[in-house]
Amino acid sequence: MSNFIFGVVSEYLNQLNGSQKAAVCYTDGPSLVIAGAGSGKTRVLTYKIAYLIEKGIHPSAILALTFTNKAAREMKDRISSIVGHELAKRLWMGTFHSIFSRILRAECEVLGFPRDFTIYDAADTKSLLKTIIKERQLDEKVYKPNVVYARISNAKNALITPQAYAANKDLIESDMYAKMPLIKEIYQTYFNRCKQAGAMDFDDLLLYTNILFRDNPSVLEKYRTHFQYILVDEYQDTNFAQHLIVQRLAEQHRNICVVGDDAQSIYSFRGANIDNILTFKNNFPHCKIFKLEQNYRSTQTIVDAANSLIQKNSRQIEKKVFSENEVGHKIEVLNGYSDYEEGYLVANKISEVRMRDHDGFNSFAILYRTNAQSRIFEEALRKRNIPYRIYGGLSFYQRKEIKDVISYFRLCVNPTDEEALKRVINYPTRGIGDTTLNKVLTTASLHNESAWNVICDPLKYALPVNAGTASKLKAFKELIVGFIEESKVLSASDLATLVVKQSGIVADLFQDRSVEGTSKQENLQELLKGIAEFCEIKREEGVENPGLSDFLAEVSLLTDQDNTSEDREDKVTLMTIHAAKGLEFRNVFVVGLEEDLFPSGMSKGNDRAIEEERRLFYVAITRAERLCFITYAKSRFRNGQSNICSPSRFIRDIDPRYLNLPADDFGSLGMQKARESAVSGSSQQKQSRRTLVDRQPLEVPVEHKPNFKKVDQTVDNKLITPEIKGLRPGNRIMHERFGEGRVLAIAGEGTNMKATVEFQSFGQKQLLLKFAKFTIVE
DNA sequence: GGCCGGGGCATTTTT
DNA sequence: TGCCCCGGCC
Numbered sequence A: 001m002s003n004f005i006f007g008v009v010s011e012y013l014n015q016l017n018g019s020q021k022a023a024v025c026y027t028d029g030p031s032l033v034i035a036g037a038g039s040g041k042t043r044v045l046t047y048k049i050a051y052l053i054e055k056g057i058h059p060s061a062i063l064a065l066t067f068t069n070k071a072a073r074e075m076k077d078r079i080s081s082i083v084g085h086e087l088a089k090r091l092w093m094g095t096f097h098s099i100f101s102r103i104l105r106a107e108c109e110v111l112g113f114p115r116d117f118t119i120y121d122a123a124d125t126k127s128l129l130k131t132i133i134k135e136r137q138l139d140e141k142v143y144k145p146n147v148v149y150a151r152i153s154n155a156k157n158a159l160i161t162p163q164a165y166a167a168n169k170d171l172i173e174s175d176m177y178a179k180m181p182l183i184k185e186i187y188q189t190y191f192n193r194c195k196q197a198g199a200m201d202f203d204d205l206l207l208y209t210n211i212l213f214r215d216n217p218s219v220l221e222k223y224r225t226h227f228q229y230i231l232v233d234e235y236q237d238t239n240f241a242q243h244l245i246v247q248r249l250a251e252q253h254r255n256i257c258v259v260g261d262d263a264q265s266i267y268s269f270r271g272a273n274i275d276n277i278l279t280f281k282n283n284f285p286h287c288k289i290f291k292l293e294q295n296y297r298s299t300q301t302i303v304d305a306a307n308s309l310i311q312k313n314s315r316q317i318e319k320k321v322f323s324e325n326e327v328g329h330k331i332e333v334l335n336g337y338s339d340y341e342e343g344y345l346v347a348n349k350i351s352e353v354r355m356r357d358h359d360g361f362n363s364f365a366i367l368y369r370t371n372a373q374s375r376i377f378e379e380a381l382r383k384r385n386i387p388y389r390i391y392g393g394l395s396f397y398q399r400k401e402i403k404d405v406i407s408y409f410r411l412c413v414n415p416t417d418e419e420a421l422k423r424v425i426n427y428p429t430r431g432i433g434d435t436t437l438n439k440v441l442t443t444a445s446l447h448n449e450s451a452w453n454v455i456c457d458p459l460k461y462a463l464p465v466n467a468g469t470a471s472k473l474k475a476f477k478e479l480i481v482g483f484i485e486e487s488k489v490l491s492a493s494d495l496a497t498l499v500v501k502q503s504g505i506v507a508d509l510f511q512d513r514s515v516e517g518t519s520k521q522e523n524l525q526e527l528l529k530g531i532a533e534f535c536e537i538k539r540e541e542g543v544e545n546p547g548l549s550d551f552l553a554e555v556s557l558l559t560d561q562d563n564t565s566e567d568r569e570d571k572v573t574l575m576t577i578h579a580a581k582g583l584e585f586r587n588v589f590v591v592g593l594e595e596d597l598f599p600s601g602m603s604k605g606n607d608r609a610i611e612e613e614r615r616l617f618y619v620a621i622t623r624a625e626r627l628c629f630i631t632y633a634k635s636r637f638r639n640g641q642s643n644i645c646s647p648s649r650f651i652r653d654i655d656p657r658y659l660n661l662p663a664d665d666f667g668s669l670g671m672q673k674a675r676e677s678a679v680s681g682s683s684q685q686k687q688s689r690r691t692l693v694d695r696q697p698l699e700v701p702v703e704h705k706p707n708f709k710k711v712d713q714t715v716d717n718k719l720i721t722p723e724i725k726g727l728r729p730g731n732r733i734m735h736e737r738f739g740e741g742r743v744l745a746i747a748g749e750g751t752n753m754k755a756t757v758e759f760q761s762f763g764q765k766q767l768l769l770k771f772a773k774f775t776i777v778e
Numbered sequence B: 001g002g003c004c005g006g007g008g009c010a011t012t013t014t015t
Numbered sequence C: 001t002g003c004c005c006c007g008g009c010c
Helices: A002-013 A018-025 A041-054 A069-083 A096-111 A122-135 A145-157 A162-167 A169-177 A183-196 A202-215 A217-226 A240-250 A300-310 A339-357 A371-383 A400-413 A418-424 A434-446 A451-456 A467-487 A492-502 A505-510 A515-540 A548-555 A564-568 A607-621 A649-653 A663-679 A685-694 A706-720
Strands: A031-035 A062-066 A092-095 A118-120 A199-201 A229-232 A256-260 A288-292 A331-336 A364-368 A388-390 A572-576 A585-590 A624-633 A635-638 A641-644 A732-735 A739-747 A754-759 A763-768 A774-776
Touching: A002 A018, A002 A041, A018 A041, A018 A288, A031 A041, A041 A062, A041 A069, A041 A229, A041 A256, A062 A069, A062 A096, A062 A240, A069 A092, A092 A096, A096 A202, A096 A217, A096 A240, A096 A548, A118 A122, A118 A202, A118 A418, A122 A145, A122 A183, A122 A199, A122 A418, A122 A434, A145 A183, A145 A202, A145 A240, A162 A169, A162 A183, A169 A183, A183 A199, A199 A202, A202 A217, A202 A240, A217 A240, A229 A240, A240 A256, A300 A331, A300 A607, A300 A624, A300 A649, A331 A339, A331 A663, A339 A364, A339 A371, A339 A585, A339 A624, A339 A635, A364 A371, A371 A388, A371 A572, A400 A418, A400 A467, A400 A492, A400 A505, A400 A515, A400 A548, A418 A434, A418 A451, A434 A451, A434 A467, A451 A467, A467 A492, A492 A505, A492 A515, A492 A548, A505 A515, A515 A548, A585 A607, A607 A624, A607 A649
Parallel strands: A031 A256, A031 A288, A062 A092, A062 A229, A118 A199, A229 A256, A331 A624, A364 A572, A364 A585, A388 A572, A585 A624
Antiparallel strands: A635 A641, A732 A739, A732 A774, A739 A754, A754 A763
């Protein structure tokens, strides 16, 4: 058997290039694999794990951590195909959260949590924080739940407990400055309430793992000896909590291999710290560094352009990513007068390239900085009958109807789960309104008890409700207790069916005959089907009666929105650049390259933030295999206003030799570009360095560029032109978007003045004169 | 309990 | 502008 495996792995090893092979075969001792974009990172990780197994390491002694379920699944599948499913399934491979929730379930009693602790998702967390803020009668407009959540989350990721938070001068000062001095108390209350509910949020899974290892040396020792080899994917995205877990587990045997690309670190807002990868070699002295520098994905032009961009960042690990693919086409920079025209240009270009190169729609992706940008492209694509698929909506498990059902399941497994209780205590409606719920919650926190216990024994806690309400509460309690009893004998699948029927959910959903109602019914069916499949798989794996708690333990971390079934459809992909990380497309449009949009206005004046935005742009460009387009608009409708935009500084960060720039905005650069290629005429690295130096004088702030300023003035003038104020019915106008039209009526005054205009090709429109961009023809 | 309308808000979001 | 959330109303 093992000889057979040996043969297979060796064969695979021959497919690797020199540095890939070296990284795979260096197994003992710390190593850092810097994997440039498209350099076969996943290959190296999978072969390395296969190689370890082949060398005789038991798969269960290998811990492999990823950031997404998808990445873990794909890697596991690939390893299965090399070493076989029997061995591969023994690997500890999964996301940080899933692996450590598994460990926590086994060990959590020393932490004071029940084995079947609930995992609160972001919505649960936010809801609980809202409850706490309300209970304290704080103003939700000052203590915005999202902001409070972010601060608590950041604290947890930095392993700062509520006590440590309250003692931390900097944090307290910054809260005072933000006019939220009570965050420390909200954090403490939130922390206690989670524990009381037997719940951990996503961040807790990492925080409590650290606490577990810190306070229980024997437990740490157990896992240290167990996991003899540790591999971490996407190390540039780890936060402090994750970094420390890895450090603790690996510091003795030091068989740790981390893989990542500092140039693709784009999640600092989630607590990721690029320093983890930049300083890894300091934490593990004598660490061996491998650099995967050959890009197999993109054309030389795309790789060179991306390199020239990322060179502008100061904080990075030196590397020379190169491609031996064809030179390819220059990156084409397109601009439109408005966001609307930008959409139109992209849609046109897709049609054009598709006809010319016979590419399918699914070879195209439109990548943007913010979700709000998608609309305009949807419109443009729809007009041209181009099929598209947009990523980034609500995932299946975040839908209300699914969360409601899951909440019943959660109560069956852990009735103290306060968030689940809140969701379903009056769903379907059973006459337990907000007033009663608030009484229950207040009484509970007064007695330092879970809400469930108050409902179970209202007299003991002197719950102030009348007889009618008391009986309704009792009925609810008995419903849940009945489910809990059944859960002792029924499988997850059978119990789920029982719950949706007896709770009245089925009756409630199926009386709704609307489109949304039907979709909810389908989603419910889908969920039940999923549970049935789950039970089947578990039974095949030898679990006799897979219960709801087994299902919940897995499903609460499955927020993946990978609908694999639809992947093959021939549609253009629309997504944020963040969502596109790790993916590749033959043809990529990176859109909205404007100051204050990309780089985001939020990162202004913060060098670290600007560098991250630049990395984001790097990620975007390196998604392209063959053609890459960059677009921007000169004006954009945002937040209810039309804004004048200047092209992003990032466009000028790319060596112009790799760009086809539009003449109007980049006239001087275009000229320079022509001169340079006439002089050099070669594409050697040294030449490109010199070009960068020569180009320095052009690196001046946008404000100083006369050609940008000119654009500003034209449109500004247009907005305040007095003649527009004197617009009358009967006037003919020329509108930037809608073309020629006739004014039918004027209404309103001052800034609210509106005109009704009949356009030749767009029909009747209401224009708010404050925003409308048009000129009067007659 | 559900519907409507005003007010506030408006990056990115692997788990 | 458009979405979401809340409060007021039926």
